[in-house]
Amino acid sequence: MSYRTDIAYLYDGTFHGLLCCVHESYYKKELPFAIYNYEEEQETLFTPKEILTDPDVAGRVETSIVNKISKDALQLVYLCFLSSMKGRELAILHFLRLGYKVGSPVIDMLTHDAVAKVTNAVRNVQGEAHVYKGFLRFSEFDGALAAVFEPKNFILPIVAPHFCDRMPDEHFLIYDKTHKHAFIQQNGEKSLIPIDNLELPEACTEEKMYRELWKRFYDTIAIEGRKNPKLRMGNLPKRFWSHLTEFTETKTTM
């Protein structure tokens, strides 16, 4: 059986779209050298083959992953899809092809390139999702809470459920400035929607007071004689600072 390899795929950038690429690769016996999404620069002279997203096909691929490999493998692949790793689509395709061959042990084949790639990307996604559970900062506007962050990976779908659990009765919004998506919980309804730009109103007096209190606490709790900028920088790198209340001046927009 020979596979065609002089081909690239183009898909809509959704998880379902990617599963359709996996389907295409199997049934057309093609091993693309790249999988692009619509927003990406295409580094090729070929015109990539456009793969249309069909929810039914995607659903069937999902079921086959669970049945022929495992539920954990599907979860791993989904988390890898959320990562910002370049070439993650191709890594996922290679991982799944191996998985279809060997079955559920694939997730333990940590020394295999395809598995190592996916596993490392997932570790990165989970690590970032974990720290943002702590580093996200909300401000209150008229009783509703809003937070803005700029994660590297698209972790909103994993971070949001934590905050729903934590604040089941609150109205809140989390805006991912990198991927231009917002998660909203309001009156028990939850939604994840694309938003190009978000302007927040000016903070009220009470909100400013809380920011000041927090900053004061932050400054006071450090022990002068143990100052250790290197240790802090290791634990809390600069890239997080711009959205952390303790490092920002009280200002009107975020």
Add this chain to the structure above:
Amino acid sequence: MGVLDKLTILSDAAKYDVACTSSGVERKGEAGSLGNTLKGGICHSFSADGRCIALLKVLLSNACVYDCNYCVNRRSNDVKRATFIPTELAELMIGFYRRNYIEGLFLSSAVVKNPDYTCEQMIETLSLIRNHYRFRGYIHVKAIPGADDRLLTALGLLADRMSINLELPSHDSLKLLAPDKSRESILQPMGKIKLGINENKTDIVRYRNAPKFVPAGQSTQMIIGATPETDYQIINLSAALYKKYDLKRVFYSAYMPVVESRNLPALDTKPQLLREHRLYQADWLLRFYHFDAAELLDEKNPNFNPLIDPKCNWALNNYDEFPIEVNTAPYETLLRVPGLGVKSAEKIMRARRLTTLDFDDLKKMGVVLKRAQYFLTCKGRAMLGLPNNPESILWGLLSQRSAEMARSAEQLSIFHMDSNGEELVKCLTGQI
């Protein structure tokens, strides 16, 4: 006095308490309530000293009637005093929590009027937070030694973790520096908390909805370097506390000179941060790596080597047990290899079921070999070009900085003064 001023005074007075984690209990949120907890805890920020900030750490009051030598709040010290009103503190804490500044509250207090009164004020604060604001997040509370049992129990039912600071590692030191406290007045409530936890466990079996008494267990803290105890004494004490009182954590706090006293180190003494770090590392070995205190130190070598971590130190002293074979060693043995942690050991166990591992495989899997390479073989072979005697390995293990210091004549004093440096990166977790 305004809340901002109170917060400043009362967090300043609380900052020497090192327990900061929000870990030990997993509790989902619930409609109609606010908050949840994660077993592993969450850090919300890191202060300028690099330590994790997870909880709003404050005293309810610093107006102490006692006079412990080493403490800024002692009666005879001239500092500004403040006391929170319970409603004030509850509102502040909830405001911080909703903004995701914190994971919960760490509430302690100086002894105002008397231990019972202090305890009642703390109970009132926590009741407001739990019942009025319906808060399900994390609360760590310090027990007030000398308070009535009934109050201690009420406090424990509102909190996730309770701690009583042992303060100093020996009876004599305590007598000298904290004349109003005795070892017994500390250990007795510790025993009671343990009892409370056990009784409560059987209650919960009987009535599923019995309120939980400190579900995240109890912890304690010792001040290091104010008094002459050796590391060996300290680590033995910790081991005993873990066994006897079921403690979840023992925290170590390098003594910071804050008050002048002839019984204490001079005010310009530098805190023994590296020593504190070594104690955390050793403590980690006791709790997660199945080491015994007696394996790490003994009467003849009663202090940790400042140059290398306790696990490396142990491995070099027991070099006849190495190298071990990655592909066959049991899990417990892998954990004893310097540089291999729980995660790496687990990965090795998973991967080697499917393939025989070599050094390149380990690297690909993300196992860090910097230290481990000296103590491992893959398929019977050691990594090429590495020394195989403890003395040469020691030099290989030292970071460049440590090596320079080791060569310098004044190594020890330098080490005790040094506060930065990579050795300290994992300072508060003690993870190796």
